[in-house]
Amino acid sequence: MDIVVLVKQVPDTESLVQVADDGVSIKKQDIKWIMNPYDELAVEAALQIKEAQGGTVTILSLGPEKAIETIRTALAMGADHGVHINDPAVEGSDSLATAKLLAAALKDIPYELIIAGHRAVDEDNYQVASAVAELLGIPQVSMVNKVELTDGKITCHRTIEGGTVVVEASLPALFTTQRGLNEPRYASLPGIMKAKKKPVDVKTVVDLGVDAALVGAANRKVKIKSLSLPPERQTVKMIEGEAASDKATALVKILHEETKII
Amino acid sequence: MAQGVFAITEQRDGELRKVSFEAVSEGRRVADGLGTELTAVLLGSSVDGLAEELKKYGPDKILVADDAGLAEYTTDAYSNVLAELIQSSDPAVIIMGASAQGKDLAGRLAAKLDAGVAMDCVKIQLENGNLTYTRPMFGGKINADVEIEGAPQIVAIRPNVMDTTEAAKDSVIEKPAVQLGEVKTAIVEKKMETDDKVELTEADIIVSGGRGTGGDYAGIEALADALGAAVGASRSAVDEGWRPHSDQVGQTGKTVSPTLYVACGISGAIQHLAGMSTSKYIVAINKDEEAPIFSKADFGIVGDLFEVVPAITEEVKKVKE
Numbered sequence: 001m002d003i004v005v006l007v008k009q010v011p012d013t014e015s016l017v018q019v020a021d022d023g024v025s026i027k028k029q030d031i032k033w034i035m036n037p038y039d040e041l042a043v044e045a046a047l048q049i050k051e052a053q054g055g056t057v058t059i060l061s062l063g064p065e066k067a068i069e070t071i072r073t074a075l076a077m078g079a080d081h082g083v084h085i086n087d088p089a090v091e092g093s094d095s096l097a098t099a100k101l102l103a104a105a106l107k108d109i110p111y112e113l114i115i116a117g118h119r120a121v122d123e124d125n126y127q128v129a130s131a132v133a134e135l136l137g138i139p140q141v142s143m144v145n146k147v148e149l150t151d152g153k154i155t156c157h158r159t160i161e162g163g164t165v166v167v168e169a170s171l172p173a174l175f176t177t178q179r180g181l182n183e184p185r186y187a188s189l190p191g192i193m194k195a196k197k198k199p200v201d202v203k204t205v206v207d208l209g210v211d212a213a214l215v216g217a218a219n220r221k222v223k224i225k226s227l228s229l230p231p232e233r234q235t236v237k238m239i240e241g242e243a244a245s246d247k248a249t250a251l252v253k254i255l256h257e258e259t260k261i262i
Numbered sequence: 263m264a265q266g267v268f269a270i271t272e273q274r275d276g277e278l279r280k281v282s283f284e285a286v287s288e289g290r291r292v293a294d295g296l297g298t299e300l301t302a303v304l305l306g307s308s309v310d311g312l313a314e315e316l317k318k319y320g321p322d323k324i325l326v327a328d329d330a331g332l333a334e335y336t337t338d339a340y341s342n343v344l345a346e347l348i349q350s351s352d353p354a355v356i357i358m359g360a361s362a363q364g365k366d367l368a369g370r371l372a373a374k375l376d377a378g379v380a381m382d383c384v385k386i387q388l389e390n391g392n393l394t395y396t397r398p399m400f401g402g403k404i405n406a407d408v409e410i411e412g413a414p415q416i417v418a419i420r421p422n423v424m425d426t427t428e429a430a431k432d433s434v435i436e437k438p439a440v441q442l443g444e445v446k447t448a449i450v451e452k453k454m455e456t457d458d459k460v461e462l463t464e465a466d467i468i469v470s471g472g473r474g475t476g477g478d479y480a481g482i483e484a485l486a487d488a489l490g491a492a493v494g495a496s497r498s499a500v501d502e503g504w505r506p507h508s509d510q511v512g513q514t515g516k517t518v519s520p521t522l523y524v525a526c527g528i529s530g531a532i533q534h535l536a537g538m539s540t541s542k543y544i545v546a547i548n549k550d551e552e553a554p555i556f557s558k559a560d561f562g563i564v565g566d567l568f569e570v571v572p573a574i575t576e577e578v579k580k581v582k583e
Contacts, residue, residue: 013513013533017403026404037514095379096372118365121513123399125381126360130337130369139446140337142366145507155450159508160362161279162461163454167336169447179500179514180507221378225394225407230539236546236562247563248573251545254561256581259543261467261522262489 001055001149003046004109005079006102006116006129007039009063009070013121019227026227035070038117040184041177046115047078048182049149056080058109062090062101068200075195076187082200083109089205092217095123099131101215104208106136111172113154118143118176129176139169145180264413266351267293270303270344270358271316274335278312280464281359281419283426286319288386288419289357290429293322295388298354301325302433303347305340307333313435320429325351327440334449335363337370342443345374350438353414355393360418361463368418378410380417382517384540393417401513401536421463422519423540460492462511467522470494470511470538474527474548474567477504481571482526488578494518494538496528512537526567530555547571 011017012032020027035043046057059074061067062085071082085101093101106114114136116129133140145164146157158165159178169175187195205212213219239254241247256262269289271282286302293300302321304313307330316324327343344367348356356371358364360382372379380395384405387394392409395417399406410416462468469486471479473496486493495505497512511518513533523541527548528534535558538544546559547567556562563570 011400013401013536014531016532017400019404026400095369096376099369099373121401124397124401125369125379126365127369127372127379127381130366131373134341134370134373140366140370141447142337143362158362161463162459163452165334165449166451166453167447168450173446178507179510221411222380223409223411225409227399228405228407230398230402230405233544233558233560236556236559238556238562238564244565244569245573245576247565248570248577251561251563252574252577252581255522255543255545259522261543262578262581 001049001053001112002058002110003049003055003113003115004058004060004106004111005039005042005046005074006114006132007043007059007061007070007074008036008117008120009033009061009067010036010120010122013037019229023226024224033066033069035073036117036120038119038121038177041179041181042115042117043074043077043079044182044184045147045177047185049113053149058083060102060105060109061085062098064091071200072195073187075198076191077185078191081198083203084200085203085208087204089212090215092220093215094220094222095125095127096131096221097215097219099128099135101208101210102128102132103135104210105203106132113171114174116174116176118178129174133174139173141167141169141173141175143178144175145178147175147181264352264354266299266301266353267296268301268303268348268351268353268356269321270356272359272361272363273304273306273309273312278315279359279361281361281421283319284421284424285357285359285419286316286321287427288424290320290427292355292357292386292388292393296354296391299323301351301353303327303344305332305343317433318428318430319426320431321433322431324433324435326435326437328437329440329442331442331445334452336445336447336449337366338445338447339442341367341370341374343440344371346441347438348375348414356414356416358418360420364418368416372416375414377414377416378412380408380410380415382420383417384420384423386417398517398540401533402517402539403532403536420517420519460490462492462494462509462516462518465492465518465520467491468494468511468518468520469524469526470496470528471499471526472496472528473498475499475504477502479504481568481575485524485571485575485578488575488582496531496534525555525559526571528555529553530558
């Protein structure tokens with residue numbers, strides 16, 4: 001089965017994120033960049049399917065020059081080749097424009113299945129994968145923690161509030177990953193060596209035939225007016241007391257009488 | 263020109279979900295601010311009773327798409343029907359919940375309508391007829407104020423954050439004929455956890471445990487029971503296999519906004535703080551007085567959680583009696 005995995009490079013979740021001087025972007029200097037954690041699950045899911053039934057795994061990513069590192073990581077895990085949408089014109093694209101670019105690239109890549117993270121942990125937009133599925137006219141299932149493939153169909157366990165829904169979709173289809181789906185493998189040393197020789201095609205807006213007036217920071221439908229740090233809380237009130245029970249009594253008194261939660 | 267506000271509601275198994283009332287209440291506020299009409303939209307099968315319930319929150323109109331094929335949420339049928347309703351009414355703003363359903367639907371609808379989406383918003387501000395949406399990014403490390411160009415503007419609101427306001431109105435109910443369109447997915451089965459388990463993203467109180475529990479959640483569960491709370495966990499507790507993935511709070515888990523968040527034996531890794539920082543009150547219990555969690559808490563107790571948590575449970579029971 002031919003599988004395409006949508007991958008994004010994002011700041012490490014342990015990174016401190018700070019607002020840049022322009023007030024609308026983040027400081028990029030001191031950040032460690034990683035593969036979006038939900039995309040790691042997507043790469044792993046694709047590799048497991050490939051190992052079970054053969055086929056190819058293509059990594060598709062949109063990002064600056066640096067994003068090649070993340071594509072190489074996925075190739076080192078075992079994916080076969082990469083497609084990198086790398087063009088200054090696409091930088092700062094919003095979710096829908098990103099989806100249009102990815103969908104355009106997917107016209108030239110054979111696929112029966114597309115796998116993506118359910119969100120990227122940078123902008124937390126939850127939209128790109130759904131929009132790609134719509135633009136390609138294929139079904140989608142989101143936040144999947146278990147998946148089975150049987151003759152031309154995919155069965156996905158989709159996590160919802162308080163439970164799971166089992167959804168069947170005809171192929172080709174797209175699904176997005178949720179924690180619990182698998183444990184992503186680490187790239188092995190031979191894998192890393194091999195990855196250096198695996199092909200990565202670079203695509204520009206012109207290559208993709210997408211109108212440049214629809215993409216990039218200047219053409220966002222969703223305009224970022226300002227970024228700010230969340231308001232600081234007041235200084236913590238430490239609850240003192242001799243025994244644990246004294247502290248507990250004091251805390252519950254506050255929660256009951258001051259905040260009226262209990 | 264596009265005008266009017268749509269509030270897309272959400273029902274499951276014959277009940278409206280709370281985020282629906284939040285969406286309609288916020289929709290009312292936005293519509294009043296813009297001097298326009300609010301339409302609540304309800305999709306489902308045999309949902310007349312639910313439409314009546316929505317009147318309480320004051321929409322001018324309630325559009326009901328009633329079809330056996332809409333009983334359960336599927337991306338294709340719901341997005342097809344909604345796109346049709348939206349295209350025929352041409353609203354300027356569409357508000358929905360950033361629930362599992364809303365997060366699945368928003369991107370699909372946006373691509374159908376070529377519209378911008380502000381996802382998981384915690385605040386909507388109106389100034390000189392312009393709407394600004396505040397949405398956390400990077401799991402809550404940063405807040406972004408965004409505006410959307412063009413129409414419709416799609417905004418998904420974070421559950422449990424916006425107020426519900428009753429403002430009953432004798433809303434006009436319309437039941438247009440709908441086309442489900444091409445549906446390529448089917449719901450085979452629905453497996454819900456027991457009814458008494460409170461869902462984290464909707465919980466009013468959460469008691470959460472981390473590495474400090476050493477995997478023993480008995481005390482935390484007892485406190486959660488006493489408070490009628492949901493149980494959460496840090497990433498390290500989930501990685502250790504002590505709790506299921508669905509309990510994880512943080513940047514790679516669930517983002518929660520309860521009234522009260524009690525963090526027990528959680529040091530406060532930045533990615534955990536990101537997922538719970540919009541809680542109204544935060545209580546931290548940790549034996550390490552230097553733990554970063556205390557810098558984000560309203561109330562702190564330094565102590566052994568195996569002593570402190572059961573003592574709190576006893577006190578809560580006393581107060582509740």
